[in-house]
Amino acid sequence: MNNIDTQNNERLLPAPPERDLPGGRHHVLREFLMTEFHTSSHPEVAPTSRPRLRRFAFSGAFAVVAALAIGFGLALFGPDGSAPAYAITSSGDSVKVTINASGKGFDIADFERDMGAAGMPTRVVPVDTCGFSYADIASWAKSRPNESAGTDSNAPALKVRMEAGGSLEFQVMRDRLASGKTLVLFFNSPGKDFHLVAGIVQGLPKNWQPCDALSAN
């Protein structure tokens, strides 16, 4: 709708200007709602009875930095084979990854291999396949130990940016990562239009499997 249409409509039936909530009510209602959210339990949406997640505690391996992006559809190649699902550019200490929002056919193994070849070891966690709910991931994320292996929060090792249209771009600064760290990306619905749910850079123990991502060992 263009502005002229909007203005014409508004001239017909003008509404009063917007107002804030009366003094103090925003805070009062926020506190009230937060208490309700924390204490309420709706059976129809209650989390499943999955075993409570143990605290993430890989031996001596803690997150360096994390990243994430919001949902986007991505693909290895577009339907006509012309549009790559992702592009990886390695330059100096930077690994830049651009993921396109259109198409289907993202291949996890190819993506992990290409990222490794670019100098940024990466593992993908297929959220659906592993049976993780978003509540699982949120619970795990909240329970992360408050250690960041000396990461300078003002200079994050991993930057994520969403482009208009849903494409995703993220950049890993290798010089800000301790050696032996791996980029772990949580996706849902692998093989279809799937979406990045969360991400983290961390050390992984031997024999780590993607579906171990939320478990202690």
Next chain:
Amino acid sequence: MTHRKYLGNPVGSVGQYVGVEMSLRARILAGDPDAFGQLFDDHARVVYNHAFRLVGNWSVAEDVMALTFLEAWRLRTTVELTGGSLLAWLLGIATNVSRNTRRAARRHSAALARMPLRDAVPDFADDLVGRIDDVARIAKVREALARLRKPEQDVFALCVWAGMDYAAAAQALGVPVGTVRSRLSRARSDAG
């Protein structure tokens, strides 16, 4: 009047935990109360004013706003993982709550009983006068708006007063974009 456009802000829809970040939508789906706190901070004012335009009473609008967030919490699993701002989703809920306030109030009666009471006297006399003027103004406008069918009123409130584009209004109401366009066109001709 300033025209607002809520076209989504995907970059802002990211939340951070210790060492991990998740999308706001994923956190909403996860039932993270803090994500709803962020949602409240971002959109409570818009929901409040949208509700006032629909119900014509500031006190009821405040109740509708609170009910909207309680309903949003109840309906959190219906949020899609992809997308930008959740404002359209909230305004859709607010519209439904405004139309069926009693039903929503029944559903959340226990919570409403715990809701802190409002002060009898507002902080500022000027604000009180302004709010009384608002009620008088919106009453006249709603009288004219009553000539329209309910679906057209809803589209008008979202597109014209809340400044949403066709796509966002369609998302809020759960109807095709073409339906929004035609309803708004009818609203304009009928209101004129």
